[in-house]
Amino acid sequence: MKLTRLFDRRTTEDQGPVRCLDASGLTRPFDPPRLVMAVCIIAAGAAAIIGGMLAAHTIDQVLHGEERAAATVEENIARDVSYDIPSMQDCIALDDASILARFQEAGFTTYDLTGEGDSGIDVMKLPSDVSLADAGIALAAGINSLDAVSASKYLVGSWRFTAERVEGTVMRVRYSDMQAADANQAIQAALQSQGWMDNPAVSVTNEGQDEVGNTYKEGSLQTASGTYTWRISACALSDVYEIAGLPPTAQYVGIKIEA
Secondary structure, eight states: OOGGGGEEEEEETTTEEEEEEOGGGGGSOOOOOHHHHHHHHHHHHHHHHHHHHHHHHHHHHHHHHHHHHHHHHHHHHHSSOOOOOOOHHHHTTSOHHHHHHHHHHTTOOEEEOOOTTOOSEEEEEOOTTSOHHHHHHHHTTOGGGOOHHHHHHHHTTOEEEEEEOSSSOEEEEEEEESSOSSHHHHHHHHHHHTTOTTOTTEEEEEEEEOTTSOEEEEEEEEETTEEEEEEEEEEEGGGTOOOTTSOTTOEEEEEEEEO
16 A cells, blocks of 8 residues: 555645545454464463363362372371381391492392491481382471471381490380371280390380480390390370371381380
């Protein structure tokens, strides 16, 4: 279109010819191409569907997220994984290298927590159904950083073993018992794991609650290699880890033996 067609020629009596813009082109109806309209309609429909899905997901998370998390925690706790808690009376007679070799022969996946320059042993045995790489990522920020679903996944079937040889020999294994009804039941399960239930070589010299509220039993153990003292204690898991959503009866258990 030539520029001159945008103007029409008019005259006035006192000023002569005047050029005015011709706005007739702007009053024509705007009809975009059909392809553009189709694309716009499809895009609007897709945006509406995606928005609806996101809204539904958000609402579902708010209304049912906690229920699903609780169900997953229950499944994790009930899954078929074994703790395989080591026999403390066997370990006390071994040196550090032999203990680690025994863990390896048993097929345990362990996570080394021993600090640089530290003496002794500090290892965490992982559940049999998790990988070392996944556990390393999950546990990098500490157990307290886990939510209930992750905690029930990585704590059930795991334990932490430490050995110190500074003043005598002291060995400990600590773990979470999420199926125990109370501290006494957790202690009974720990005694059974060591073969110390109704064992004539095992004597109980004291039991009850200590000064910080832990329920405990302690005594002595007679073996061919010598006499050792032992102690099993339990407290609420919530006293150790601030993780909401775990069973309120879950216990933190420690087994100690020393020579």
